[in-house]
Amino acid sequence: MNDPRPVANPLFLREEELRQGIELLFYAYRDFTAEPDKILAELGLGRAHHRVIYFVGRNPGMPVSALLDILKITKQSLSRVLGKLIRAGFIQQKAGTRDARQRLLELTPKGAALERRLTEGQRRRVATAYRGAGADAVDGFRKVLTGLIDENERLKALAGGSRG
């Protein structure tokens, strides 16, 4: 009455399934960032500059503190990156009206052009993946990614262009 073949081990499958998820995340992120990285390198910029340009483009008029909260880096690290972008004319600062201490950030036309150039490939890549996977898959993709985000960051992340 013994089955000679070992029964599929659910624990092993689970481990395998999780590791596949981890690896897919790594591979996808690796290839997702490769294209803009090339463009940035030509300009003497790095991935951090892209992140700043992206989120400032997404939230025009955002203060520095909001950017820090998104990127989760120190203000010294951001300051170096931001300073370079401002000196290079990609980003503009305006003093806050409600609070004059704030520096409200926005892209210059030159910055907006670079943002489009950098994000274009990524948008296309996501669009292709979405189209190929179908609407239900996209929904699942979003659900799982949201679940991967720290619980206390989820609301902020989903707010996106924080109009709300």
Add this chain to the structure above:
Amino acid sequence: MNDPRPVANPLFLREEELRQGIELLFYAYRDFTAEPDKILAELGLGRAHHRVIYFVGRNPGMPVSALLDILKITKQSLSRVLGKLIRAGFIQQKAGTRDARQRLLELTPKGAALERRLTEGQRRRVATAYRGAGADAVDGFRKVLTGLIDENERLKALAGGSRG
């Protein structure tokens, strides 16, 4: 006969949808790597060391060239990281039997222990997100992530522990 309210713009929605995908990817990856990064910092190591430990643990006996192909960095960059891990006793090298030029990599018991410690939180995070999202969502997650990977890398990525 004019509807005073603007019709929902499908192009805008699409753009918004794609940007949300881009951002979810950023946020998820940010939080996904934060935990192991802390542990690594205590040991004087960085994220690159985790990647090496992870993939060597996953593919015991792999040659350096296979690691390079996964990580997509130069051998000089890898050499520094790998050298440190070997000197610190996390990774062991054995000469290849088929090709004596190859250095086949594997984790030492100490390396395997670190791998478990580093990946444990990530596995738990993925497990929680999977459980919360449901099996169909997990399927969609995998489909979309796979679609984000460069076409000529997909097969290799899905091979995982490359037993095949």
Add this chain to the structure above:
DNA sequence: GCCAATGCGTCAACATTGCTGCCATAATCG
């Protein structure tokens, strides 16, 4: 109106992680 807290910037020093370029060794292949 004083005074602490906030928002932001800066200087300095350091480590990690990429890159390019060059050279060396050993083994394998044709």
Add this chain to the structure above:
DNA sequence: CGATTATGGCAGCAATGTTGACGCATTGGC
């Protein structure tokens, strides 16, 4: 035997993150 492959080492440079300390303007509470 000569070319290619697999790997390693060294030098130098840039980007990106860290901690720590300090400065300056503004804001808000008492």
